[in-house]
Amino acid sequence: MIEMERLHRIWVSPLYRDYLSKIEEREKDRLFCKHDFAHGLEVARLSWIFSLEEGVVYAKDLVYAAAFLHDIGRWMEYDDHTRCHAHASAELAESLLTEAGYSAYEKKLIKDAVREHRQGEEKLYSSPLSVFLRKADKYSRLCFQCSFCNLCYKSEKMPHSQRLIY
Template identity: 40%
Template structure:
């Protein structure tokens, strides 16, 4: 049965969820002319993969599905931020709170993912080894500032720009 559904069956349910798909379409429409980093599927997967690599390298023991679930959901509120001014971490949490139980995540798993999403913009990073700390670092680390032709006009400070590959 597990082989039939795939090891990441809950993550794949997120990708098929109508609310997630609608949020991603809204972001894509809003960012059509954006010259800076986009909040597309490539960014979400880069974030997930960096977090999972760090998880394996440091032996944190966080499940792959939790990492990918958090990464796929952490920016889905961007469309609401663009349209209504709602901070995207809050909007992402509201959307994720609907999606997570409908895709098979338990109440405890959902709470952990929602905590990671709500703190992914906060510099006061959560405890080392937590899903929240992984999401924070991988989200920031996923940006290829070193290769961006618009880095001179980007609002990120020089200290926060990724000037080289670190992970």
């Protein structure tokens, strides 16, 4: 599938791998959910399902790229707790998306969705992609089967806090 080539360029990018390993290193003793590639892939698949369910047509690789990149700046928040990882991720996404061949319009769409994945529901979202990404991020976490959910500040607000929601 030719359109997934751009996504592959992100996946093989040394910069992308470096950010993932920075996150892995900082999360090695973390009890709660990790922000590894498996999480990005889960969010990608769910975002794609939500976009199909809602009948909003985006290029598949664009939806996946947003998900792969949505937490890529998480290591910056670990290093400096005043930083919001959603904003950091959007900033880091810029050069990765440029190298992968995304247009200015596509980059804005993706970066807005990445930036907005932590934003409260009382605010307006830039596009349906932002809504799908945020929802997928929450649905990707299976809090009901996590041993540490009683210690997690947000598990009660998550869709799967008690049981699996379909």
